[in-house]
Amino acid sequence: MIKLPKVRLTAAALLLASAAPAWAETHTITPGEGAQERLQEALILAEPGDEIVLEAGHYVLTDGLSLDVDGVTVRGAGMDGTVLDFTTQEGSGEGLLVTSDDVTLRDFALENPQGDGIKSKGADNIVYYRIRVTWTNGPDAGNGAYGIYPVESTGVLVDGAKVTGASDAGIYVGQSNRITVRNSIAEANVAGIEIENSRNALVEHNIATRNTGGILIFDLPGLPVMGGGNVIVANNLVVANDTANFAPPGNIVAGVRRGTGIMVMANDNVLIEDNILQQNPTAPIMVIAYTQQFDDERYNPLPREVIVGANNYGVGGDDPQLEGAEMLLAAFGGALPPLMWDGLGSLSAVEGTRGWTLNLTEAGAGLGGANPSPLTAPVPEGEFNREGIGAPAELHARIL
Amino acid sequence: MKRSLALLAASALALGGSFAARSTVPQSVSDAAIVTDAMPRTLSEYGFFTDEAGRVPSGILIPYELNTPLWSDGADKLRYLYVPDGAVVESDGAEGLGGLLQFPVGSAIIKTFAFGEGEDQRYIETRVLLHRADGWVALPYRWNEEQTEARLALAGARVPITTPDGEEISYRIPNKNQCKSCHALNDEITPIGPKVRNLSVQWLMQMEQVGLTKDVPIFVPTNGLRVGGPLMPDWRYSERTAPDVAARAYLDVNCAHCHQPGGGASNSGLDLRWQQRDPFAFGVGKPPVAAGRGAGGLLVSIEPGDPDASILVHRMNSAEPGVAMPELGRSTIDHQAVAVMRDWIAEMDQ
Numbered sequence: 001m002i003k004l005p006k007v008r009l010t011a012a013a014l015l016l017a018s019a020a021p022a023w024a025e026t027h028t029i030t031p032g033e034g035a036q037e038r039l040q041e042a043l044i045l046a047e048p049g050d051e052i053v054l055e056a057g058h059y060v061l062t063d064g065l066s067l068d069v070d071g072v073t074v075r076g077a078g079m080d081g082t083v084l085d086f087t088t089q090e091g092s093g094e095g096l097l098v099t100s101d102d103v104t105l106r107d108f109a110l111e112n113p114q115g116d117g118i119k120s121k122g123a124d125n126i127v128y129y130r131i132r133v134t135w136t137n138g139p140d141a142g143n144g145a146y147g148i149y150p151v152e153s154t155g156v157l158v159d160g161a162k163v164t165g166a167s168d169a170g171i172y173v174g175q176s177n178r179i180t181v182r183n184s185i186a187e188a189n190v191a192g193i194e195i196e197n198s199r200n201a202l203v204e205h206n207i208a209t210r211n212t213g214g215i216l217i218f219d220l221p222g223l224p225v226m227g228g229g230n231v232i233v234a235n236n237l238v239v240a241n242d243t244a245n246f247a248p249p250g251n252i253v254a255g256v257r258r259g260t261g262i263m264v265m266a267n268d269n270v271l272i273e274d275n276i277l278q279q280n281p282t283a284p285i286m287v288i289a290y291t292q293q294f295d296d297e298r299y300n301p302l303p304r305e306v307i308v309g310a311n312n313y314g315v316g317g318d319d320p321q322l323e324g325a326e327m328l329l330a331a332f333g334g335a336l337p338p339l340m341w342d343g344l345g346s347l348s349a350v351e352g353t354r355g356w357t358l359n360l361t362e363a364g365a366g367l368g369g370a371n372p373s374p375l376t377a378p379v380p381e382g383e384f385n386r387e388g389i390g391a392p393a394e395l396h397a398r399i400l
Numbered sequence: 401m402k403r404s405l406a407l408l409a410a411s412a413l414a415l416g417g418s419f420a421a422r423s424t425v426p427q428s429v430s431d432a433a434i435v436t437d438a439m440p441r442t443l444s445e446y447g448f449f450t451d452e453a454g455r456v457p458s459g460i461l462i463p464y465e466l467n468t469p470l471w472s473d474g475a476d477k478l479r480y481l482y483v484p485d486g487a488v489v490e491s492d493g494a495e496g497l498g499g500l501l502q503f504p505v506g507s508a509i510i511k512t513f514a515f516g517e518g519e520d521q522r523y524i525e526t527r528v529l530l531h532r533a534d535g536w537v538a539l540p541y542r543w544n545e546e547q548t549e550a551r552l553a554l555a556g557a558r559v560p561i562t563t564p565d566g567e568e569i570s571y572r573i574p575n576k577n578q579c580k581s582c583h584a585l586n587d588e589i590t591p592i593g594p595k596v597r598n599l600s601v602q603w604l605m606q607m608e609q610v611g612l613t614k615d616v617p618i619f620v621p622t623n624g625l626r627v628g629g630p631l632m633p634d635w636r637y638s639e640r641t642a643p644d645v646a647a648r649a650y651l652d653v654n655c656a657h658c659h660q661p662g663g664g665a666s667n668s669g670l671d672l673r674w675q676q677r678d679p680f681a682f683g684v685g686k687p688p689v690a691a692g693r694g695a696g697g698l699l700v701s702i703e704p705g706d707p708d709a710s711i712l713v714h715r716m717n718s719a720e721p722g723v724a725m726p727e728l729g730r731s732t733i734d735h736q737a738v739a740v741m742r743d744w745i746a747e748m749d750q
Contacts, residue, residue, distance in 0.1 A: 041554050044555065062558065066581070091721050099587075116692070222687075248692065250711070251691065292687075
C-alpha cells in the first residue's frame with residue numbers, strides 16, 4: 001500500500017511537502033487561548049521530519065518551551081510576523097530549549113525571555129535561520145544572559161538572526177564544534193557575538209553594533225570542553241560598540257571594556273580579516289591572554305597563532321576604557337593604534353597594521369608589569385588552513 | 401516460588417508496615433500499559449490503584465520514602481515502585497556509593513504530588529516513570545477538580561496552590577520534556593530518587609527479605625554520616641545533622657541531576673554530586689559560566705565563610721525565573737534548605 005502524506009494539501013503545504021519526506025506531517029499552531037499547551041504538545045508529539053508551523057501573530061507564553069525530537073523544523077511567519085512573547089514567563093531558564101539533533105528553527109521571534117532566549121544543548125546540526133530575540137527595554141542588567149545559545153553541539157549554523165539587549169552575549173556559541181554565524185545582527189548586547197571554548201568557527205558577514213564588545217573569541221578554564229581555536233572572523237561590520245558594560249558582575253563578559261571591536265582571549269589559530277572596524281573607542285581589535293588566576297592543568301591561557309589580516313580601520317581607540325588612558329592617548333597622538341596586544345602568546349599581522357602592545361610577560365598577573373610600546377608584529381607565514389572550519393554543508397543546504 | 405507466595409510468607413513473618421498490604425489485595429497492574437510503546441491517556445489504565453481516586457494502591461505496589469527528598473514547593477509525595485512478577489531489583493555495582501537501584505524492564509515508579517492536610521488533601525499530579533525495553537519513559541498525569549481521574553498532561557499545566565507555608569502560588573506541572581530535563585543523563589532518561597544511599601536501611605532490609613532486591617549492599621552507619629558516604633541523612637532532622645552532610649545531600653538530590661557531567665547543566669562545569677570531592681567542582685571559588693543575571697552580581701558560586709557572597713545561596717533564595725535554581729520544579733523558596741546552605745558555607749575555612 002502506498003503511504004499517503006498526512007499533510008493537508010493546501011497549495012502552500014504542497015510546496016513545503018515536496019521538500020520533506022512523504023510521511024512528514026505539518027502541525028499548524030495559531031496564537032490565542034491555550035497557545036502554550038497547544039504549541040508545547042506539538043513540540044512533544046512531533047515525529048522526526050515533521051514541521052511545526054507557527055502562524056503569524058502574538059503568542060503569550062507563561063512557561064519555557066522545549067523540543068526533544070530529532071529532525072523537526074519549527075517555522076514561523078517571519079521574525080516580525082510570529083512573536084513568542086515571554087514577558088510574563090513564570091518558569092524555566094530559557095524561552096525555548098532544544099535537546100535533539102538536526103533541528104531547524106526559522107522565521108520567528110522571542111521577546112523578553114526571563115532567562116536565555118533559545119538554548120540548544122547537545123543538539124547537533126542545528127540551524128537558526130532568521131530568528132530574532134529581543135529584550136524590548138534595551139540594555140539592562142535584568143535582561144536574560146544569552147539570546148541565541150547553542151552549547152555542547154557539533155554543527156551549528158546561525159544565519160540571518162538578530163539579537164538585541166542580552167545582558168551577556170547576543171549570539172553565544174559555547175563548547176561546540178563546526179560553527180557558522182553569519183548575516184546576523186547583534187545590537188546593544190554586552191557581547192554581540194561570542195564564540196567560547198569552541199573550535200572550527202566561522203563568523204562572517206555580520207553586523208555588531210552598539211554592544212559593549214562586538215565579537216569575542218574566548219577560551220576559558222574550568223569548563224568541560226576547552227581548547228578553543230581554528231576560528232575565522234571575516235567580513236564583519238563592527239561599528240560603534242560603545243554601550244557601557246551592563247553585564248551583572250561576576251560573569252566573564254563583565255570585564256569587557258566598552259568600545260571593544262573584536263576581542264580574542266586565549267585560543268589558538270584565529271584569523272581576523274576583511275572586517276570594517278569603526279568607532280570602537282577602546283580597541284578595534286584586542287588580543288590578550290586570560291586575565292585571571294586559574295587552576296586547571298588542561299588550560300592554555302595564551303592566544304596562539306592569532307593572525308590579523310587586512311582590515312578596514314576607521315576611527316577607533318580614541319576613548320579607551322583603560323587604566324592610564326590619558327597618558328596612552330597622549331603618547332600615541334590622540335588615538336590608540338587599532339590593534340592592541342598584551343604581548344603574551346603569539347601574534348602576526350599583515351604589513352601596515354598599526355598596533356601597540358602592553359609587553360606583559362606573565363598571564364593572569366594583572367597590568368602591573370605593563371610597558372606599552374608600538375607593536376612590530378611579524379608578518380603571517382603561509383596560508384591559513386580553512387579546512388573544516390564552519391558548519392557542515394548539509395546545514396547550509398537546509399535553508400537554500 | 402511465585403512472588404505472591406513469597407510475599408504471603410513474608411507478611412506472615414509480620415514484617416509490618418506497608419509491606420504487609422501487598423498480600424491482601426490482588427495484583428491488578430497492567431504490564432502492557434507499562435511496556436507497550438504508547439502513552440496511556442489516563443492513570444487508571446495502568447491499574448496502579450484499585451480505586452478511581454488513586455487513594456488505594458494495588459497490593460503489589462511498594463511504597464517508599466527518601467531520606468532527603470526533592471523540595472517541590474513542600475508538596476506531600478506518595479511514592480511507589482512496581483516491579484513485575486518474578487523480577488528483582490539490583491545494585492548498580494558502584495562500590496560504596498549507594499548508587500541508583502537498577503530496575504528490570506517492566507518496572508514503574510509512581511509519584512503523586514499532593515497539597516493540603518487530612519481531608520482537605522488534594523492530589524495535583526501523578527508522575528510515572530516506565531521502564532520499557534528501549535529505556536525509561538517519563539509521563540505526567542494531572543488530577544481533575546473532582547479528584548476522580550488523572551489525565552495525561554503532555555504539555556504540563558499551571559495550577560493555583562496554597563503551599564504548606566501558606567503561600568499562594570502558581571504550581572507548575574512539568575511537561576513531558578521537562579520531566580526529561582531533570583531525568584536525562586547522557587541523553588537517556590533515568591530515575592533519580594531511589595538511590596541506595598537515599599533509602600532507609602529498614603526499607604532496604606525489607607526489600608531483601610521479600611526477595612525484591614538481590615545483592616544490594618546495605619550500610620548501617622556506625623560512625624556517623626559523612627559526605628560521599630553510603631548513606632544520606634534524614635532531611636527532617638537537618639538541623640541536627642552536620643551542615644556539610646545535610647547541605648551536600650540536599651544539593652545531590654535537588655541539583656545534581658543537572659549539575660553533573662552528562663547532566664542538563666554540564667556546560668556550567670558545576671558538579672553537585674554527593675561524591676564530588678573537588679571543592680572547585682562543587683562551587684568553591686568557582687566563577688559563573690552562563691549564569692547571566694542569575695549570578696546577582698556575585699563573583700563565585702561559593703565564597704567560604706560568606707554565604708551572602710555565594711551565588712549558590714542567592715539563586716536558591718530566589719523565586720524569580722531566570723534567577724531561581726533549580727529552574728524547574730519549584731515556585732517557592734525552600735527556606736530550610738537556604739538556612740542549611742548558609743550554615744555550611746559560613747563554617748567553611750576561608
